[in-house]
Amino acid sequence: MLEKTGIPTSDDINLVVPDKKRLESGPVAVIECFREIPCDPCFYSCPFEAIKEFDDINDKPKLDFVKCTGCKSCIAKCPGLAIFVVDYNKSTVSIPYELLPLPKKGDILEGLNREGKKVCNALVVSIKDPEKNDKTAVITIKVPQEYLMEVRNIKVGDQNGR
Amino acid sequence: MIETDILVIGGGPAGMTAALKAADNSAQVIIVEKYHQLGGQLIKQTHRFFGSKKEQAGIRGIEIAKKLTDRIKEHNNIKVLTEATAQGYYEDGILTVSQNNKVIKIKSKKLIIATGASEKMLSFKNNDLPGVYGAGAVQTLMNLYGILPGEKIVMVGAGNIGLIVTYQLLQAGVKVEAVIEASDKIGGYLVHASKIRRAGVPIYTNHSIKRAIGDRSVEAAEIVKLDNNWNEIKGTEKIIKADTICLAVGLRPLTDLLVQAGCEMAYIPELGGDVPLRDDNLKTTNNDIFVAGDTAGIEEATAAMLEGEIAGLKAVSEVGHLKNNIFSELKRLKDELKKLRSGPEGKVISQGIKKARGDSNAGKNRYTHLR
Numbered sequence: 001m002l003e004k005t006g007i008p009t010s011d012d013i014n015l016v017v018p019d020k021k022r023l024e025s026g027p028v029a030v031i032e033c034f035r036e037i038p039c040d041p042c043f044y045s046c047p048f049e050a051i052k053e054f055d056d057i058n059d060k061p062k063l064d065f066v067k068c069t070g071c072k073s074c075i076a077k078c079p080g081l082a083i084f085v086v087d088y089n090k091s092t093v094s095i096p097y098e099l100l101p102l103p104k105k106g107d108i109l110e111g112l113n114r115e116g117k118k119v120c121n122a123l124v125v126s127i128k129d130p131e132k133n134d135k136t137a138v139i140t141i142k143v144p145q146e147y148l149m150e151v152r153n154i155k156v157g158d159q160n161g162r
Numbered sequence: 163m164i165e166t167d168i169l170v171i172g173g174g175p176a177g178m179t180a181a182l183k184a185a186d187n188s189a190q191v192i193i194v195e196k197y198h199q200l201g202g203q204l205i206k207q208t209h210r211f212f213g214s215k216k217e218q219a220g221i222r223g224i225e226i227a228k229k230l231t232d233r234i235k236e237h238n239n240i241k242v243l244t245e246a247t248a249q250g251y252y253e254d255g256i257l258t259v260s261q262n263n264k265v266i267k268i269k270s271k272k273l274i275i276a277t278g279a280s281e282k283m284l285s286f287k288n289n290d291l292p293g294v295y296g297a298g299a300v301q302t303l304m305n306l307y308g309i310l311p312g313e314k315i316v317m318v319g320a321g322n323i324g325l326i327v328t329y330q331l332l333q334a335g336v337k338v339e340a341v342i343e344a345s346d347k348i349g350g351y352l353v354h355a356s357k358i359r360r361a362g363v364p365i366y367t368n369h370s371i372k373r374a375i376g377d378r379s380v381e382a383a384e385i386v387k388l389d390n391n392w393n394e395i396k397g398t399e400k401i402i403k404a405d406t407i408c409l410a411v412g413l414r415p416l417t418d419l420l421v422q423a424g425c426e427m428a429y430i431p432e433l434g435g436d437v438p439l440r441d442d443n444l445k446t447t448n449n450d451i452f453v454a455g456d457t458a459g460i461e462e463a464t465a466a467m468l469e470g471e472i473a474g475l476k477a478v479s480e481v482g483h484l485k486n487n488i489f490s491e492l493k494r495l496k497d498e499l500k501k502l503r504s505g506p507e508g509k510v511i512s513q514g515i516k517k518a519r520g521d522s523n524a525g526k527n528r529y530t531h532l533r
Contacts, residue, residue: 003347004367006355035352038464038502039212041220057214058505077220079210080353099333116362134222136210153360 007114008032017149018065027070027087030149031061033080045077072140076133085140086148092125093151094140102127102137103156111143111151120147122154166192166241167481168474169257169270171248171419174202175463176455176470177276178230183474184274185239187484192268193234193242194259200234200242201227202278203298204463206305208333209326212351213464213502223463224305248277251423255450272450272477275420276470279413279434279456284318287373293380297327297410304334312406316383317341318371322350322462324410328358331408339402342369342385344392372399374407383407413460425451428528432514433459439520439528442496443476444469447520447530452477459518461511468499 001009012034022028029050031042036058043051043061050067051074070085075096085094103109103124111122122141130137143151168184170177173195185191199205207223218226234240246261257273259266281296283289295311297319303309315336317328320343328338341358346368348355355365368388375382387398414435421427425438426447437459438446445452452473455466472495479488503512520528 002352002356006348006352006359006365008356032356033353036505037212037351037353038214038505038508039219041215044215045220056504057501058508078353079212079220080351081357082353112360112362114356114360116360134210134225 002034008034013149016063022065023086023088026089027072027085027092028065028068029063029070029072029074030084030086031063031074031078031082032084032152033061033078033082036060037080039079041077041079042074042083045074047071047073072128072138075138076128076136081136084152088145088148090125090142091145091148092140092142093148094138095152095154097137097139097154098130098135099156101156102130103139103154107156109141110155111141111147112153112155113150114152116153118155119150120144122151124154163256163267163269164192165269166190167270168192168272168274168477169194169268170274170276170474171257172202172276172278172455172457173197173200173234173242173244174276174278174455174466175204175226175230176278176457176466176473177202177274178234179467179470180274180276180452180454180474180477181240181470182230182233182237183471184478185237187475187478189239189478189481191240192270193240194246194248194257194268195242195244196247198244200231200244204230206301207326207463208305208330211464212462214498217464217467217498219464226463226467248419251419251451270450271481272452273423274452274454274470274473274477275457276453276455276466276473277416277419277457279415279460281409282412282414284371284409284411286371288376289374291374291376291380292378293376293405294374294407295409297323297408300406300408301327301330305330310334310336311408312380312404313337314339314404315406315408316371316385316402316404317408317410319343319410319412320345320348320350320355320365320367321410321412322354323413324408325350325354325358327408327410328363329354329361332358332361332363338363339404340385341365342371343367344370344388346390370394371407375401380405380407413456415457415459417457420446420451420453420457423448423451424530426520426528426530428518428520430459430514430517432510433518435460437514437518439518441519443492444473445476459511459514465499465502465511468495468502471495472499
């Protein structure tokens with residue numbers, strides 16, 4: 001289905017999400033990269049060697065949930081913008097974001113799912129300086145816990161009134 | 163007449179790395195570029211590149227263009243002719259170039275042709291209405307000149323170019339109403355597709371454009387569903403209001419110069435059409451002519467840059483400028499290329515390249531231009 005729609009299914013997602021126990025023990029990266037492509041910057045981005053070194057550059061990334069600290073270093077380094085960090089206890093999701101205008105801390109925005117549909121409100125908790133990451137911002141939003149595995153984008157106002 | 167060791171036609175990713183590799187090994191190099199600046203397609207690629215971190219992965223195309231252009235400008239061994247067009251290659255190894263309404267003759271020991279590709283057109287009713295663009299033009303207008311092509315867009319084609327340009331349109335504040343794709347699957351990388359889906363852009367696979375609607379310019383696009391044999395299904399027509407229709411339906415290698423020079427060619431669908439036969443050093447059937455990049459077969463910029471390096475290195479070794487042994491370096495570059503091509507898309511390309519070596523069954527499709 002993903003190949004037809006571009007939307008990962010719950011079967012796809014289940015392959016890359018750790019179990020509940022791991023989720024409850026602290027923030028963790030969710031790498032939504034489901035097809036072999038020649039790409040490896042995520043491995044180099046991880047300061048904890050939680051992303052396994054690639055035997056073949058086309059392999060899908062493999063994340064060691066034990067080593068991953070949810071530090072977010074990988075988010076802006078993924079050329080596919082496919083890495084998110086979920087913090088179950090704080091009920092936050094961190095996403096890569098490359099549109100302007102950027103939201104501000106404290107803004108309440110629409111939280112969008114993988115199909116771009118609004119599923120809940122999202123409170124902006126923090127924004128990592130995009131200039132440090134070659135213009136890719138990392139935005140952390142607080143959403144109701146049941147939407148942590150659904151919200152993957154935000155809608156910031158109406159872009160240029162369009 | 164100007165004389166040089168190595169002449170590179172095309173200042174895109176393949177041509178730039180070829181020139182640098184040759185010049186770094188003390189050859190005198192001239193680059194002929196038709197545009198007013200170097201960089202080729204890289205100058206509008208605002209997204210981060212895939213590939214190996216050891217090469218250029220994670221870096222935006224525009225940054226790669228800057229880096230390579232700066233190195234070339236600082237290089238004492240490279241001369242760049244911009245707004246210059248290669249006209250023809252002659253038996254005595256002379257290439258004529260037109261620049262500022264003048265014809266320049268350049269004689270080189272080796273010629274590296276890296277002229278890239280051109281976009282394919284799609285036939286549908288009213289495809290000549292203003293508002294129907296190729297994806298390359300949309301990218302140039304938007305990312306190079308800061309001009310929006312329109313306000314509401316229908317993108318035709320869900321390969322990497324269609325998906326990436328859709329994302330860049332969203333970044334520019336343009337509404338993309340839909341991406342339609344005739345095949346039953348998304349052709350480009352799924353991470354690109356997911357990125358535009360979560361921004362709310364629908365992707366319709368098994369759909370094609372039937373006609374553009376509009377009086378003086380595009381006002382809407384009529385799309386239609388296709389069955390598995392690519393036939394239109396009657397009654398599934400749908401009209402989408404849009405002022406722009408963007409075509410991203412594939413590329414074709416630009417090989418006119420190779421054909422004219424008499425290099426042996428073959429039609430190889432895996433590589434996007436007619437391509438020159440060549441060995442694994444990118445040397446064509448003419449001992450003095452190399453190719454690199456999309457001219458040799460449609461792929462992406464990371465592979466083009468590696469091919470440029472291979473062609474540049476091999477060419478420079480043949481003009482006798484090399485201090486060091488090139489074999490380990492050549493092997494390293496070829497290994498990198500091989501790794502890059504071992505994925506699902508790369509396998510198709512590797513098959514095509516095998517045919518283009520001329521050592522298998524390019525057979526009945528081979529031809530040479532009669533001079």
